[in-house]
Amino acid sequence: MASARANRIKDSSSDRLFLFLDWSLLIILVVVITIPLLNVVSSSLSAPSAVGAGKVFLLPKGFNIDAYKALTKEKQILTGFGNTLIYAIAGTCLNVVMTVMCAYPLSRRELVGKKGIMFYFTFTMLFSGGMMPTYLLIKSLGLTNTRWVMILPGAMTVYNMIIARTFFMNTIPQEMNEAAEIDGASDMRLIFSIVLPLSAPILAVLTLFYAVGHWNAFFDCFLYITDPKLFNLQVVLRNFIANIKAMMDSSGITDSIAAQQDVALFQEVLKYAIIVFTSIPILVVYPFVQKYFVKGVMIGSLKG
């Protein structure tokens, strides 16, 4: 009796220790993740002299939005923003259509030769031609320095297709297919009247995965596009960070600042501002759509 009681007391104290560590760990996690982000946002809103003197930590010092005002006047950034919008909207539409077109048939039991076709797709996840052969192909197709290169080569990712296929296999009951077939509905009819209305969640997941991918795309644009008029926002951002002085000189921001000393300080703030500017759309939309990303990962973790 006595020992049982001692046991219980020991248990609850070790449980309490766990709770304490649990809270501490998660609080530390949040703090560590937030601090650099807060610092970047605050620096972008601070006076250049405060940033240069290293006085900004978590809150802006000498609050102002001059850097953002300068950015909105900057032509390359507006062009980049517009291009990214075009690539993201057109690309995502094509992505979702292609993915559904591919995933739905492969989710059907009736598809003869399904195994072979699946292998045809999944093999490309295991092995690829590599950077140079892909580059030479894109070039020989005449896609370099066109908007198409940001849309066509990534028309579908096999990983997302598998997620969509898993969703279809798990949510559209086989009986429904059979019933529709007996009633004389064609597969196309089935898709438009039954499958798509039931697939809103997966369409949302696919749209978001692809849209974020397009928004964040960097390397394809960097590799295949040399015409500054076609650059997307990420490439503009990268050029700004790598070479802020030349970018500022060419855009006339430099001329608007009197003292040479201030130019260098303002450059730093401008870098912070463009980093934030590029991420704003993601940060604004993210809290509302977070659950769909989680859903996507959950479906992806099921074995199809």
Added chain:
Amino acid sequence: MQSVTKKAASTGTGREAVDQKARRRRYAMRMARNHWQLYILLVLPIIYIFIFKYMPMYGIQIAFKQYNLSLGITGSEWVGLKWFRMFFSSQQLPRLLGNTISISLYQLFASFIPPIVIAIALNEMRNAFFKKTVQLISYMPHFLSVVVICGILQQVLSLNGMVNNLLAGMGLERIQFLGRPNMFKHIYVWSGIWQNVGYNAIIYIAALSGISPELHEAAKVDGATIWQRIWNVDIPGILPTAVILLIMNSANILSVGFEKVFLLQNPLNTRASDVISTYVYRIGMVNMEYSLSTAVGLFQSVVSLTMLILVNRISRKLSDTSLW
């Protein structure tokens, strides 16, 4: 067809076997005919994959040729293993392989445990509001672009950036983090963990929620502490997921994420940051040595594929968990 007739002769019930096979084939044909629309749907994706994924594989042959722009892929002269020999005897090889493998092994092992710990911590958190908040915040950095992440790193780690301000505040010397070759690995790996630990925990949280609550109840009745329940119920429950992720990640041993290394690279840290994929980019796109670059890329892909198959086989033997 031949094997069918042979089998037929030996078993005696051959006619039936042939009939069955033919019947099955007829059934399949009818099935395919009834569902021709499904095949129509697949046409575009198949063409897309053929053009943008399989055609580059055809182009891999320039790894064995002296690629010449005017002669094209097929017309260029065959040189056998010349480029592979060149790569394997090059003086850069030890540095490239060393950097690549050490960065990816470091990443593989350092980023394995943290998401599991975070997932368990979130799973045991009873305060729903706090839990939701932590999830919202910790998943977020995953969605920032690699250019933004590298921009943040450059700013925060710069000489008058946040980290150095903190160091200076504590009376320590300022460090040019990205200019120090010996720091590169740590910056690369830990910023990756910072960015993805929350998001990578999702998959483990999914696995944890799949564990039957009865197991936890039974353990509680038996007087197990929360630590014992985690060790004996939670950990075995997420082990298969962990193994699958480890298999998939270990296949990438030679393909360190190109974009991030490329963006963090500068003349001061190249000694530590030059990896195979940045080398492929440099000799291909900058030096225009298409064939050599393709050969190195092919080496990288073949190693990845081999690793994936090997690790998968080992894991299937040891733990019954495998990708296919």
